[in-house]
Amino acid sequence: MPLQARVxxxxxxxxxxxxxxxxxxxxxxxxxxxxxxxxxxxxxxxAIADTVNLPFWAGPGAKADRRVVEIYDHPACTGRVAxxxxxxxxxxxxxxxxxxxxxxxLSDTGTVLRQWSMPIDTVVAGIKKDQIxxxxxxxxxxxxxxxxxxxxxxxxxxxxxxxxxxxxxxxxFPCPPIREFGKSDYLRCFEFHDLESxxxxxxxxxxxxx
Numbered sequence: 676m677p678l679q680a681r682v683x684x685x686x687x688x689x690x691x692x693x694x695x696x697x698x699x700x701x702x703x704x705x706x707x708x709x710x711x712x713x714x715x716x717x718x719x720x721x722a723i724a725d726t727v728n729l730p731f732w733a734g735p736g737a738k739a740d741r742r743v744v745e746i747y748d749h750p751a752c753t754g755r756v757a758x759x760x761x762x763x764x765x766x767x768x769x770x771x772x773x774x775x776x777x778x779x780x781l782s783d784t785g786t787v788l789r790q791w792s793m794p795i796d797t798v799v800a801g802i803k804k805d806q807i808x809x810x811x812x813x814x815x816x817x818x819x820x821x822x823x824x825x826x827x828x829x830x831x832x833x834x835x836x837x838x839x840x841x842x843x844x845x846x847x848f849p850c851p852p853i854r855e856f857g858k859s860d861y862l863r864c865f866e867f868h869d870l871e872s873x874x875x876x877x878x879x880x881x882x883x884x885x
Contacts, residue, residue, distance in 0.1 A: 727832065732774040863882045
């Protein structure tokens with residue numbers, strides 16, 4: 676083997692170049708990590724529905740439902756009450772273990788436009804777009820607490836301060852025949868002003884048992 680080739684094979688590595696290359700790779704990794712972390716922070720967060728204890732009529736299978744925390748006889752009506760901890764209302768016409776009250780919006784001619792579920796022994800205090808405002812039962816919750824319920828059953832905690840001071844009071848109007856309620860003696864019909872748009876909205880629901 677030529678002497679020149681043997682000498683080349685034992686040349687001292689250029690440590691400065693290797694050190695610079697290593698630093699460059701580390702810098703690139705660090706920048707990537709920062710960008711990825713920042714991107715995660717800027718991603719929109721998915722809203723988490725509020726979880727709350729609410730009363731319903733106890734239907735078949737209520738005792739076995741994991742959401743149910745208490746069952747008792749209703750003090751004024753015939754039937755049993757199931758208190759359940761949940762973050763989404765059962766469907767308005769469900770025949771399952773948790774059976775809510777029904778709320779409907781009516782057109783000027785009495786046609787049902789949309790529906791909501793509502794806990795039993797409660798009333799509607801206002802409406803905002805596709806949400807109804809329902810005060811929580813006073814015997815179980817602090818005064819002033821309320822929930823907003825969407826037509827899809829989504830829940831969010833709020834308070835009665837959602838109704839601005841000076842807002843028009845709800846007004847009673849004669850209920851037209853509504854097939855969904857049959858001949859209920861508890862049916863009540865009210866006109867509300869939408870809390871956001873001010874539009875006149877007509878709602879019907881059954882009042883609490885007394």
